[in-house]
């Protein structure tokens with residue numbers, strides 16, 4: 001009996017300590033993590049939904065907080081976020097840490113119930129679904145062109161938006177190649193579709209069109225994947241970095 005218990009203990013210990021995530025942090029990010037603990041950021045902030053609740057979850061904050069804002073938050077503070085007066089290198093380390101945490105395959109941070117959840121807005125859920133499903137370089141490049149062109153300000157996934165911007169996942173059913181090139185070059189300013197800024201090169205337009213075709217083919221799969229991601233922020237517990245709580 002005792003032998004069995006000892007064996008269980010050994011196996012359990014082995015499991016706990018070998019469970020060290022594939023989350024490999026760079027040296028700079030490890031420094032950021034150290035600071036994160038030293039400055040007690042977790043007293044007010046969560047990572048993967050764990051921590052204090054005065055401030056927002058920071059798991060995916062890197063994509064919404066730019067460098068300038070982070071620097072200002074970590075020096076002069078903001079609202080209830082205290083002025084911490086961090087040095088330049090400390091800010092860079094914190095930035096590295098937050099950026100390396102912000103990976104869709106690890107899980108999205110969950111905010112408190114009742115708050116608008118950044119991690120599961122339709123657009124975020126859709127983009128995460130596309131990133132996971134797309135493989136061909138042309139498709140990925142086309143998608144990135146749309147993302148960096150802020151097209152999602154008007155075009156929403158799988159619906160006509162309030163400003164009348166159509167669902168781009170069905171655009172290849174409406175427009176032929178020449179018409180697509182035309183709208184991607186000149187826009188339709190009189191109808192509320194501005195020309196892309198900066199303008200797309202011919203090669204870029206080709207990639208965008210390749211992305212539209214792919215999107216059309218994958219429409220149903222992407223749509224249900226987007227819904228799934230929206231209905232529940234998925235955290236893959238087995239991939240949570242346990243070091244955070246050691």
Ligand code: HEC
Nearest residue numbers: 039040041044054055056061065073078079080081082094
């Ligand atoms: C006393 C509580 C407290 C502590 C400690 C604290 N924060 Fe904050 N933090 C806040 C609050 C409250 C906000 C929201 C402020 C606002 O929006 O004006 C915030 C906002 C932020 C944001 C912006 C998040 C977003 O989504 O806009 C970042 C990034 C951040 N804090 C990082 C940190 C880091 C890194 C540390 C540790 C070095 C830290 N905070 C320590 C309370 C705190």
Ligand code: HEC
Nearest residue numbers: 149151154163164165166171174183188191192193194196
């Ligand atoms: C300010 C809002 C706005 C932005 C930003 C915007 N669009 Fe549009 N887009 C529209 C509207 C409105 C239409 C519908 C025009 C019409 O009725 O003919 C449209 C139409 C289109 C069409 C034709 C769709 C069809 O079915 O006829 C394509 C393709 C398109 N947009 C691509 C893009 C791309 C790519 C971007 C980013 C570079 C972008 N749009 C940015 C508002 C916008």
